[in-house]
Amino acid sequence: MIVSLLALKALEDFKLPKTLEEAREIQLEIAKRVNIKPINPVKIRNAIALDVSYDKHSGKSHAAAVVFDFSSLEIKEVAVVEQELNFPYIPGFLAFREIPPILDALSCIKSEAELIICEGHGLLHPRRAGLASHLGVILDMPTVGVAKNLLFGKVDNKTFFEEDIEYRLIFDPETNEFYGAEIVKKGLNYKPIYVSIGHLVDLRSSLLVFLRIRDRFRIPKPLREAHKFSRIYRKKD
């Protein structure tokens, strides 16, 4: 997929809501368009990790898009953009704050990619329209959400073990569907990290993606790199 073209197309009809009621309506429409289906990891050559950092004083944001080889995790391309922030942080409405700078960064990417990984939840959201799902729907690209804290959903009791991690599934108490998982390093007392379905992936695929991009640290390597690049223009005085 040619990410820059999809980003420019998505930018055309992206409008910031004037009220939270309007934002909620948009999210309900987004949720209807989310498509849950397995992906074949073998077909993924390039993936993109995204992160956005904020400058408290200038009110600016920096969005970083890191294209990496899905097999080797080697970085292939990086884009960092600066943009004014035009929407406050309100839990449940993160997408309206971060999607504009994210689309800007994605529009700068020359590489093609088959998957996007972003910081934040996908379907694990009160209206099933978290950042990862919202972004995936407007781009029409597969997305997976990775978050450091849980916003919505109930953690199931059963614990699964796979490779060096253990996880418990998380379901939406309103639909009774499993949309994500709480993951910890096997044996160790690490703070959990949360993975959820974004768009055009299913839960199994999302977990496989996480297993693919993680390393010995809590935050998967490509997301750590995106975080680092999103802060490189920060000025220290």
Next chain:
DNA sequence: GCGACAG
């Protein structure tokens, strides 16, 4: 009414 609350 009270508490919770991605980044």
Next chain:
DNA sequence: ATCTTGTCGC
């Protein structure tokens, strides 16, 4: 997310 140095712990 951000404000921030040294410092407690594996």
